Amino acid sequence: MIAKSIVALFFTLALFTIAQSPSANHVNASVNSATAFSSTTALSATVARNFGRAAQAKNTTAAPMATVAAPVYEVFAIRYASIPDFPVNALIGDADPGRKLSIAMAVWLIRGNGHNIMVDSGFYRPQFFKQFKVESFIKASEAVGQPGIMPAGQAALTPEDITDVVITHMHWDHADGMDLFPKARVWLQKDEYTYYTGEAWQSPRTHGGIEPDDVLAAVKLNLASRVTLVNGDAQEIFPGIMCYIGGMHTFQSQYVGVNTKAGTVILASDNMYLYENLEKHVPIAQTLDAASNLRAQDRMKQLAASPRLIVPGHDPAVFEKFPRVSERVVRIE
Numbered sequence: 001m002i003a004k005s006i007v008a009l010f011f012t013l014a015l016f017t018i019a020q021s022p023s024a025n026h027v028n029a030s031v032n033s034a035t036a037f038s039s040t041t042a043l044s045a046t047v048a049r050n051f052g053r054a055a056q057a058k059n060t061t062a063a064p065m066a067t068v069a070a071p072v073y074e075v076f077a078i079r080y081a082s083i084p085d086f087p088v089n090a091l092i093g094d095a096d097p098g099r100k101l102s103i104a105m106a107v108w109l110i111r112g113n114g115h116n117i118m119v120d121s122g123f124y125r126p127q128f129f130k131q132f133k134v135e136s137f138i139k140a141s142e143a144v145g146q147p148g149i150m151p152a153g154q155a156a157l158t159p160e161d162i163t164d165v166v167i168t169h170m171h172w173d174h175a176d177g178m179d180l181f182p183k184a185r186v187w188l189q190k191d192e193y194t195y196y197t198g199e200a201w202q203s204p205r206t207h208g209g210i211e212p213d214d215v216l217a218a219v220k221l222n223l224a225s226r227v228t229l230v231n232g233d234a235q236e237i238f239p240g241i242m243c244y245i246g247g248m249h250t251f252q253s254q255y256v257g258v259n260t261k262a263g264t265v266i267l268a269s270d271n272m273y274l275y276e277n278l279e280k281h282v283p284i285a286q287t288l289d290a291a292s293n294l295r296a297q298d299r300m301k302q303l304a305a306s307p308r309l310i311v312p313g314h315d316p317a318v319f320e321k322f323p324r325v326s327e328r329v330v331r332i333e
């Protein structure tokens with residue numbers, strides 16, 4: 001996503017998508033593993049959903065034992081900026097080339113069980129403001145302190161309060177802020193980290209949208225023992241919080257499932273750009289493997305307690321569909 005204008009950006013990414021497919025072997029491996037994982041994952045979802053109930057059922061027939069219910073988390077979407085006049089066909093391949101949308105630039109916050117977890121971290125480095133028209137911007141470190149996130153009477157969250165940052169993929173608008181949270185552990189897919197700190201830079205065509213400064217930031221955080229590499233699909237990083245691989249929006253993009261009062265919420269990030277992807281059953285425009293992306297979206301529907309609890313990466317409608325707790329923040333429920 002390094003380009004001088006949105007149109008150039010779109011072009012770059014379109015080229016990126018077509019030209020940069022990694023080796024056929026890798027794609028096949030991903031396809032196979034995605035297929036293999038689908039049944040495991042459906043099972044995991046069911047297990048997660050019924051976990052509390054199962055534990056209780058067990059307790060009624062067995063000797064007294066500690067009931068371990070999956071913790072329930074609160075989830076917020078926070079709009080940290082907008083990019084106006086974004087071409088929709090950069091998000092959905094067959095969209096009318098004339099269609100434009102003021103896309104939401106969002107981060108997500110998960111609270112509960114002693115954790116304040118960011119999902120993605122926005123961008124803040126100055127180069128992006130030269131390359132893109134950015135409106136209504138705040139840093140992710142300010143986003144976490146927005147009103148309505150903490151209960152009334154409690155202090156707003158500060159960057160120091162953030163315990164974890166899950167990066168769904170290394171694109172600049174999701175990963176750039178990963179070093180804004182001084183005490184946080186950063187969670188990245190192992191193959192995403194390995195590829196973008198290495199092989200991706202062996203060709204000019206295999207790192208579209210990846211900012212060198214962000215790669216350096218990830219390496220520095222890792223050198224400081226603050227990175228955990230998530231190794232593949234259906235990984236429970238905390239009780240009730242799962243990472244799933246997302247159908248190659250980037251080399252190994254991921255999305256997040258969260259246990260909430262309303263059931264499993266899926267934070268799709270860019271593995272589903274807009275609601276329209278789900279509604280029309282079309283892959284995202286920027287993927288290294290469209291079929292795999294569609295399968296990932298299908299699976300989100302199985303995992304989520306309801307399709308309405310699947311939260312896309314850039315759709316401004318998210319901020320209309322869910323209850324607003326303050327100007328930039330909605331509660332996903």
Ligand SMILES: [Zn+2]
Pocket residue numbers: 169171174249270
């Ligand atoms: Zn992206």
